[in-house]
Every structure is written in C-alpha cells, then in structure tokens.
Amino acid sequence: MRSLRNKVVVVTGAGRGIGAAITRHFFDEGARVVLAARNKKRLQETAASLGADEKDYLIVTADVTVRKQMKKIVLSAMKKFGQIDIFVNNAGVGIHKPLVKTTEKEFDVIFNTNLKAIYYSFLELVPLFKKQAGGQIINISSGAGRIGVPGLAAYSSSKAALNAFSEAVAGEVRNDNIKISVLAPASTDTNLMSNLSKKSKTPSKAAVKLTVDEVAEAVIFLARQNTNAWTSTADIRPLHIKK
Numbered sequence: 001m002r003s004l005r006n007k008v009v010v011v012t013g014a015g016r017g018i019g020a021a022i023t024r025h026f027f028d029e030g031a032r033v034v035l036a037a038r039n040k041k042r043l044q045e046t047a048a049s050l051g052a053d054e055k056d057y058l059i060v061t062a063d064v065t066v067r068k069q070m071k072k073i074v075l076s077a078m079k080k081f082g083q084i085d086i087f088v089n090n091a092g093v094g095i096h097k098p099l100v101k102t103t104e105k106e107f108d109v110i111f112n113t114n115l116k117a118i119y120y121s122f123l124e125l126v127p128l129f130k131k132q133a134g135g136q137i138i139n140i141s142s143g144a145g146r147i148g149v150p151g152l153a154a155y156s157s158s159k160a161a162l163n164a165f166s167e168a169v170a171g172e173v174r175n176d177n178i179k180i181s182v183l184a185p186a187s188t189d190t191n192l193m194s195n196l197s198k199k200s201k202t203p204s205k206a207a208v209k210l211t212v213d214e215v216a217e218a219v220i221f222l223a224r225q226n227t228n229a230w231t232s233t234a235d236i237r238p239l240h241i242k243k
C-alpha cells in the first residue's frame with residue numbers, strides 16, 4: 001500500500017463530524033492537510049486537535065456552493081503546498097422532512113452542497129490533476145443514496161446523483177492517472193441532520209451507528225491503495241445492527 005507521508009490532502013467540511021476525523025487520520029499518516037469549511041472557529045478547533053506545526057496545515061474558510069470559493073480552496077492549497085494529491089469532498093447537508101414540507105430553498109441547498117459543489121471541485125481538479133499527471137478525489141456519499149429513504153427525498157436523490165456523477169467522470173479520467181472514488185457510509189454518529197434545520201430530527205432508527213473514526217479509516221484505505229488499484233465505490237456499514 002502506498003504511504004501518505006507528505007501527501008497534500010484537502011478535506012472539505014473539516015470543522016466537525018466525519019470531516020474532522022478524516023483530517024486527523026490523514027495527519028496521523030504523515031500528510032499535510034488543508035481544512036476547508038465556512039466556520040473558521042471550528043476549523044481552528046480541528047487544527048488544534050492535530051497538535052500540528054503551521055507549516056503542515058492550512059485553514060481555508062470557504063462556502064463550497066460558491067464556485068469562486070471552491071476555486072479559492074484549490075488555489076490556496078496550491079499556493080501553500082505546490083500540489084494537491086488527494087481531495088476529499090466531504091462537506092454535505094441533509095434534512096429529514098416529508099417532501100411536501102421541504103422548502104424549495106432547502107431542496108436547493110441540499111443539491112448545491114451535495115452535488116453542485118462537487119461539480120465545481122471537479123472543474124478545478126481535473127485540469128490540475130492532468131497537469132500534475134495524477135491525483136485522487138474521494139467523494140463522501142451515503143447509504144441513503146443507494147435507495148430512496150422516506151423523509152430524505154432531497155438528500156437521498158442528491159447522493160444518488162453524486163454516485164452517478166462520480167462514476168461517469170471517473171471513466172473519463174481514469175487513463176489520466178486520476179482516481180475518483182465514492183465512499184457511502186451508513187448512519188454515523190454526528191449532528192448531520194440537525195444542522196440544516198433546528199426542527200429536523202435525526203432520521204436514523206439504527207441502534208448501532210458507525211463512529212467518525214471508522215468512516216475515516218475507510219477513507220484512508222481508499223487513499224493508501226496502490227496506484228493501479230481503484231476502488232470506485234465502497235459501502236461502509238456497522239457489522240451488527242442490534243446493540
């Protein structure tokens with residue numbers, strides 16, 4: 001398996017939850033990390049938890065749904081480190097509501113964050129990775145993208161679209177040494193569903209949830225695979241479904 005030492009890894013949504021854990025695991029593997037999200041204070045908290053020297057990490061405050069701000073993430077990483085080896089599109093939002101109670105604005109925020117932002121990242125990364133002669137993108141999808149979940153119509157469909165989008169572009173760029181992978185975690189112990197709307201309740205009835213560290217370890221596995229080995233999609237689930 002390849003080493004991640006000194007690789008440059010960008011993680012969106014690095015301020016909390018799964019993104020913060022992914023950042024920590026890459027850092028523990030010896031990577032230099034770029035932490036991106038909107039809330040600077042939370043990014044600083046993740047960075048502090050690394051105990052890192054400032055030369056080994058960079059914080060970029062950005063809203064990934066704004067094309068110019070996605071570009072800023074990529075340009076800032078390039079300015080500081082001169083390369084990007086791995087880009088983890090982790091930032092995502094969800095809401096648990098019947099479709100007819102989901103406002104158009106909520107629907108748009110979900111699609112803009114879970115799909116369009118990833119499109120924006122690809123517009124920056126595909127030409128860059130071609131110039132670099134390689135690179136890897138890991139998109140965090142969801143088990144809810146495999147089959148439509150009642151109460152999660154917008155979220156499920158945005159993740160299903162992300163899966164198809166990733167698979168399509170992966171086929172376009174695989175011969176350029178660009179690896180695009182999708183990781184679809186099952187229910188994980190974070191505040192995801194409560195962050196978009198105060199009224200939203202977590203939809204998960206799962207007795208057993210994954211931990212953020214378990215999801216991060218799966219991301220590390222995808223990143224450490226040898227150059228010629230490509231896991232295009234992977235599902236991670238808890239083994240036991242009852243406590």
Ligand SMILES: NC(=O)c1ccc[n+]([C@@H]2O[C@H](COP(=O)([O-])OP(=O)(O)OC[C@H]3O[C@@H](n4cnc5c(N)ncnc54)[C@H](OP(=O)(O)O)[C@@H]3O)[C@@H](O)[C@H]2O)c1
Pocket residue numbers: 012013014015016017018019036037038039040042062063064065089090091092093094113140141142143184185186187188189190191192193195
């Ligand atoms: N938790 C689960 O059960 C679960 C299961 C399967 C898949 N997932 C997926 O895993 C990923 C992470 O979820 P999580 O559970 O860790 O969620 P979370 O705890 O709510 O964290 C989401 C992160 O995304 C960032 N973010 C949201 N909108 C953004 C925007 N417009 N621009 C930049 N950053 C933005 C947030 O930071 P700011 O608010 O500071 O911007 C935050 O750091 C998501 O893609 C989610 O769909 C989660």
